[in-house]
Amino acid sequence: MRADAQRNAEKLRAAAAELFQERGLQVPLKEIARRAGVSHGTLYNLFGTREALIDAVVADGAARRLDEVAQQALSHDDAWEGFAHYVERLCELQATDPAVAAVVGGRYPDAERLMAVCARSMEAARRIVRRAHEAGVLRPDFTNADLVFAFAANALLARATADAAPDAWRRQVTYLLDGLRTEAARTPLPAIQPTERQVREALRSLGEA
Amino acid sequence: MRADAQRNAEKLRAAAAELFQERGLQVPLKEIARRAGVSHGTLYNLFGTREALIDAVVADGAARRLDEVAQQALSHDDAWEGFAHYVERLCELQATDPAVAAVVGGRYPDAERLMAVCARSMEAARRIVRRAHEAGVLRPDFTNADLVFAFAANALLARATADAAPDAWRRQVTYLLDGLRTEAARTPLPAIQPTERQVREALRSLGEA
DNA sequence: AGGTAAATTGACAGCAGGGTCAAGTTCGAT
DNA sequence: ATCGAACTTGACCCTGCTGTCAATTTACCT
Structure with missing residues (x-):
């Protein structure tokens, strides 16, 4: 060159x-x-392509930030605190950093490195969820797919309200977390569970919205 | 003519x-x-304009549906059940009917009739929230603005996942509701409360997202 | 039936974004 | 210093949308 x-x-x-x-x-x-x-x-x-540029410019930073929050979550003494902080911090990252939002939301399926980061961070999320489940602090009917969609919803809300009410998402996350504790589980969930395939598909189409 | x-x-x-x-x-x-x-x-x-067409075509239907769910909520014996059903049904309407989503999200601020329906339905929502608060079943720190943003988030999620996972929003709503009961309130909320103005502004920009 | 106001039409212009490529320019190896 | 390959440029085309308007057609009143 x-x-x-x-x-x-x-x-x-x-x-x-x-x-x-x-x-x-x-x-x-x-x-x-x-x-x-x-x-x-x-x-x-x-x-x-745009994807190549994205991969070149933001993939590393996003990976670093995501790893960091996952790391903090797993090293927290308390499984619940770890999980809750993780969710909060990740939501904050999404609100702050479009690259993280893109990774978590699986937008840009053609950006190879971004998708690798996505896979990696979903694996971390699974571990954090498993730990909270095993400690009995996270309601057992909560699934990884649910977490993905929760993040997706947060990203969409944060983006939509970024200008006018940049902290609107915070209160929503608080409510969600309070509803995720084992003791909070009162309402039975709709039985319909999305398949792994549906989750991927849904994320893929998130970008278009 | x-x-x-x-x-x-x-x-x-x-x-x-x-x-x-x-x-x-x-x-x-x-x-x-x-x-x-x-x-x-x-x-x-x-x-x-598109707005005029929307007003002419969907405003009445949306108004009818919204009135109906609000009515059901208020006439429910149990304040919590009324509130919870209201949130669920309204979210379902949003997922099902783009017109309702537009009303609740305040998109199309230039569609006069739609905005009138929006105002009317927000008034109904306030009453339903007040009733649940007064009965002591809804956590006291939950505000009308929070409800608006919860609906906004639901609408965005439902739209984004409509094709691939059309029921993804249901589980999220369940978690939210379980986090809204008075007994579920454990985490203090971020103090930052959006002003009325911010809520309006934020809704207005929802459309662009 | 005929005249005229009302209504319809589709070509046209504008904007915003993606993407291509022939022509011109610049680098750097020799 | 020269020359070929590497690189840059911006005019150009495409797509998809909104919105306008002169020319034409149509309804309906008398």
């Missing part, structure tokens, strides 16, 4: 990082090119 | 009703015209 191409790629990565954070991962590619001071043709040359 | 215009308006209303239900209120106006068998110019002639 020639030195000028290097430089341009760097400028594009920097511009993308800014704009992804400011305006979300769906920001028009032309704007990224504009902010980087190069033609959009160059962006297509160097990265080809 | 001439007889042919009458007929065309009728055809357009019918086509719009179908397509709004099938594909949501954001369905392209040209498609509505196509299904009605008239030119899209005619649609603009007769209705002018």
Whole structure:
């Protein structure tokens, strides 16, 4: 790769990082090119697709943050506190960082690295849920799929209210958590459980909404 | 109004009703015209804006359904059961009927009749919340704004998962409700409360998401 | 039946975004 | 310093939507 191409790629990565954070991962590619001071043709040359650019720019950061919260959760003495903090912190990350929201929501199924991060973080979530279940603090009818959808709902709400009421999601999460304690379980759940396939499918289509 | 215009308006209303239900209120106006068998110019002639068409086609139905569930809630003997059923049924309506979702979410702020229905149904919601509070069954820190955002989150989730996991929202609602009982309240809520203004603003921007 | 106001039509313009590529420019190996 | 390959550029096309309007057709009143 020639030195000028290097430089341009760097400028594009920097511009993308800014704009992804400011305006979300769906920001028009032309704007990224504009902010980087190069033609959009160059962006297509160097990265080809939005997904490739995303992978190059935000995958690592998202992975780091997600690992960190999962780590904290598992190392917490109290299984409930670990779980609850995990949910809260992850929701906060989603509200704060569009890349994390994209990972957790499985948007951009064609972004390879992002999806790898998604898989990795779902595995961590499973462990955290299992630990809370085994400690008897998390209601037993709560499933991993439920957690995925809870995160999805939070991401959607946080995004939708980001401008006008940026903390609206916090109270919702509190209510949810209080409803997830073993002792809180009073209402029997609808029996219909989504299959693994449905969860994947649903996440995939989250992006379009 | 001439007889042919009458007929065309009728055809357009019918086509719009179908397509709004099938594909949501954001369905392209040209498609509505196509299904009605008239030119899209005619649609603009007769209705002018999407909002006017929505008002003409779905406002009454949505109002009726919303009134009905509110009525049922208030006439339930048990304040908790009334409240819980209300939340569940309203969420179901949102998942089922794009018009109700639009009303509750305050999308289409320019659709006058829809917004009137929105105001009316928020008033009903306030009464239902008050009743549950007064009976001591609903946790006292739960506010009307929280209910609005809970519905918003549900609508977003239901829409996003409509194809792949159409019942995903049900379990989430169950968890939420179990977290809303007075006895379930264990975690103190974040103190930040959105103002009335913020709630309106946030709803307004829901549409864009 | 005829005239005119009302209504319909579809071509057209505009906007926003994705994506391509021939022509021109720049790098850097020799 | 030169030359070919690598790279950049921006005009261009496409798609999908909204919205407008001059020309035409149609209803209906007399």
